[in-house]
Amino acid sequence: MAGVNKKFSFWMWLLIPVILGSCTGDKKIYTSDCDNSVTFKPVTYAHLIDSLRYYDKKYIEISGGKYREGKEQSALFNDSLYMPAPSTALWVNFSQDCPLYLSGTRVGFFEYSNGGYTSINNKKVRIRGRLDLHNHGYLKQYKGCIDRVSFIEL
Secondary structure (H helix, E strand, C coil): CHHHHHHHHHHHHHHHHHHHHHHCCCCCEEECCCCCCCCCEEEEHHHHHHCHHHHCCCEEEEEEEEEEEECCEEEEEECCCCCCCHHHCEEECCCCCCCCEECCCCCECCCCECCECCCCCCEEEEEEEEEECCCCCHHHCCCEEEEEEEEEEC
16 A cells, blocks of 8 residues: 555656646747847846836846736836836836847737737736836836836746
8 A cells, every 4th residue: 555655646746847837828938139238137026116216227127017008008017016006117118129029930029910919918027128217108107117128028
């Protein structure tokens, strides 16, 4: 009986990572050739908001944010806030100067494909760009702007 328990434990330890890995879903990564030589400073959304002045004009990689898009809205919000306001968010300025493509392909981020456009509304993202505190986005209602977006992971 002890041999059966050992075999069961062995197989469970092998299957657990497979099961957990299948729950995460496929991540999509879009990159640009812009700013390839730049080192991006990793920072959480919460830390960034607490230290905005320090990161002004710096290249950062933000995690812990939720992207929201809509009519006249392109913004990154704290993903832990229930009812976030624009005054607590960062405007996201995608630029034609830095076209984003799905890694390993020439499928563009804003390209119509597979029956629709890439939907990122209300999704947690990891994003790279340059923080600009002098740009407050649409109607100047945001804390600042993430400019020169060169990477986004959905």
